[in-house]
Amino acid sequence: MNLTLHVWRQKSADLGGEMVRYDAKDISPDMSFLEMLDVVNEGLDQKGEEPIAFDHDCREGICGMCSLTINGIPHGPDRGTTVCQLHMRRFKDGDSIHIEPWRAKAFPVIKDLIVDRTAFDNIIRAGGYISASTGGVPDANAILIPKKNADDAMDAAACIGCGACVAACPNASAMLFVAAKVSHLALLPQGAVEAGTRVKKMISKMDEEGFGACTNHFECEAACPKEISVKFIGKMNREFLKASVKK
């Protein structure tokens, strides 16, 4: 199949960028989206042009590195799928595809399609951990946890920190990411102890990094490759209120 790509090209963080048109020829529908970009880059390389820079690592949908907005949707049209797991059969011959980086003040573009996601690390550093050493991995069922809490904590912990929620949100809000981290720790006995201080610290860091606020469009959930539910945002709001009304 043959496609027309419109790709954001930007030499470095401090230079401006623009959308550039490329033809992607002889693409197999069995290729992944990133393999398609590899083919385009090989072509560019042969012509002596600078290849398109994009983030990727595992290409298995587990590391959270890949980060492309495809036709306005972070990670592309498939629900619950990272862009490395998106395949070209999802497109039609002759399609034109717009590829842009995550767009947020807190995620500045480093080069082309690569953004700096240090802001997420800073939020984790602000409280996304348990500060007391809880020892080795406990024996299964040594600490009893209600099935529902275990399931919810597991669902929240599925977050791979890719930042698609921010990229999808009309307000570039990081609420889904922070909510997932806050909930996953608050739901388990080891994390519950610090739940109050954690939620306040992480939210205040999130604001400081320049992310927007939630207006409940739920676009984050639609873009999340791990399909993390917006119910965790409600839970985070409740945790924050609980922590704030204490004396």
Next chain:
Amino acid sequence: MLAAGFTKSSVGKKLLMAATGLMLFGFVVGHLLGNLQIFLGAKVLNEYAVHLLELGPLLWLMRGGLLTALILHIGLAVNLALENRKARPTGYSFRASVQTTYAARTMMVSGVIILAYVVYHLLHFTFRVTNPEISSLHDAAGHHDVYAMVVLSFKDPVISGVYILAQLLLASHLSHGFGSMFQSLGWICEGNEYCMKKVSLAIGALIGLGYISIPAAVLLNMLTVPGGAG
């Protein structure tokens, strides 16, 4: 007490927006129930108006509370909207969305029009400056004839039109705002965020239809003033 920094936090501000939205919503429901008494006739409505005024200091307390809530609600809406815009200085050249709604994307628009309408509405029925000739009549019992004021006003299709339009926007605002409020306050139970979307839509529609029923009934001659000019 609320911890320091609460009102500076994005989540804190959202909680306050939801709390003030809840107060305004409470008023919207109460006001609708009061207004619907128009269908029980002039006597009932006019006596209800007298009872409201008899609340005296309590009425002023409620008015003060609502005004404070409205100012806070709008102030926070504008503040958050500006911050949200700053959070994405460069937008996408190709824009798309998956599951947001028209009502959600136009909360600011519906809000500003509702505000303009509230100002007009107060000038019209509370301060009675826009249609003085029909606004200060008295009924047989000597009470202010609220019934005649409303019915004679809504006989004018322009005035009815303005009211109906404003209520459509209120319906839109609440169709998103009602569910949003529960999410912001963290009053969700498992898996009901989608159920809440439907409830929210239904609440918005019910409130809009409830209010619109009054000018509509006047335009359809289902509510009339005996003897024409009252």
